[in-house]
Amino acid sequence: FQQLVAHVADGHAYFSTRAAGKKVDWTTQHEGAVRNKTDALRSLRETVEQCAAVSSSPAADLSELVAGLAHANLHYGNMIVYLR
Numbered sequence: 001f002q003q004l005v006a007h008v009a010d011g012h013a014y015f016s017t018r019a020a021g022k023k024v025d026w027t028t029q030h031e032g033a034v035r036n037k038t039d040a041l042r043s044l045r046e047t048v049e050q051c052a053a054v055s056s057s058p059a060a061d062l063s064e065l066v067a068g069l070a071h072a073n074l075h076y077g078n079m080i081v082y083l084r
Contacts, residue, residue, distance in 0.1 A: 001079070001082055002034055002036065002037055003034065003040075004075060004079060004082070005034075005040040005043070005044055005079075006030040006033075006043050006044075007028075007031050007075065008044065008071075008072050008075050009030040009046070009047040010026070010027065010029060010030045010047075011071040011072060011075075012044075012047030012048060012050060012068060012072070013027075013029065013030065013047045013050060014026050014027070014068070015064050015065060015067055015068025015071065016047070016050045016051040016053075016054045016064075016065065016068065017050075017054075018061065018064040019051075019054045019060045019061045019064035019065045019068070020054045020057070020061075021059065021061065030043040030047070051065065051068065
């Protein structure tokens, strides 16, 4: 479960960086570094803040942020199954 949370954090980082106008490749920076619940939550919080900061910029590519939201929603569905 924590690996999935870290994967979502990687998605946030990827899509928010693209929304800021930078071309990047997907990385597993957060997923590879998470060792426990605290790490997973820290990664998720940091990347949510990153998304919020980018979304407040008038130059942000909102289509990238919407794609990131779709990615997060997909995995929210996975998490619901795990939690049941």
